[in-house]
Amino acid sequence: MGKIERKICGYTFEEFIERVKAFHGSCAPGVIIGGVMVDVAQKHLPPGRFYDAICETSVCLPDAVQILTPCTIGNGWLSIVDFGRFAIILYDKETGEGVRVHLDPQKLSNFPEIEAWFLKKKAKKEQAIESILREIRAGGEEILRWEKVRIRPETYRRPKLGAVAICPVCGEAYPAKHGEKCLACVAKEKEAQAI
């Protein structure tokens, strides 16, 4: 038997690994599993719609989303709500309806290498990336759980940046709605007063 042909958003497993190395700098298990998560989410979303993304951690997952979807931090279609949970949400820009996928720690018993990595049961230097990848390849979806979610309008309808002001303290441009000074200068003043 040959290797199981697991595709990740249209890429072969090897192609995806190469893209992860190029963007993320290393073949981190969190980004590879993140790729499977994005793939699972996309399969459960209606086609032909535009969606935004939320990652519930800033670790690894945002890079899987940025590699595999049009959503990036800089274009505003990817947000991070840093609960420290290993979960991603893809949701319809217009309706807020979407899919949340997370790695379920209860589903790891048949995947000892992923479990050791995810729950930090082994020191990093004892983890074998090849074994972890083999397990992801063999059963990536089985360790995940997905559910339908609905994002609130106040979350998915982002307020516009609005008018630009020049900060009277630092002389730089900032969103006028922040107030009479930019937030950096406000923070500096607070710090100076505290000393």
Add this chain to the structure above:
Amino acid sequence: MGKIERKICGYTFEEFIERVKAFHGSCAPGVIIGGVMVDVAQKHLPPGRFYDAICETSVCLPDAVQILTPCTIGNGWLSIVDFGRFAIILYDKETGEGVRVHLDPQKLSNFPEIEAWFLKKKAKKEQAIESILREIRAGGEEILRWEKVRIRPETYRRPKLGAVAICPVCGEAYPAKHGEKCLACVAKEKEAQAI
């Protein structure tokens, strides 16, 4: 005379524009100027060192950094401190010494199209991307200001994520240091109490 040959971190202007379109989804002026900013910062940093990045806004600039440097959100080498200022900092991972580059609104008088875009003096549909790009290409560095900075150790020495716990409420994994429940479940409880 031919076009001015402006290189951005080793890429030609056209190559960089193609990379921006592929990653960011459109040729946004903020990402293009962000590229010039990264280029300026790198020129003033000693070679052969490893550096991390900070963007002072989540708009556009993080994508320039992620396209041109090894720093991404998911690998932790790029952070966002969202002051809403159009500035990036690249700094030495070991020493915290680095360079901050920002777009200086006082330097825009010879760049009317960039000024109209940056200070929102024209509606978006009236802005001509070709004219903005021409101005960036002609004088991109002239609109910037750079300075040496030193990042504090508590900023650049990020605390480790540490041990993993399973949340007794949602059953998902989270950083044990967050407390007895994950932050998402704490937030949900607070909200329920407020109603």
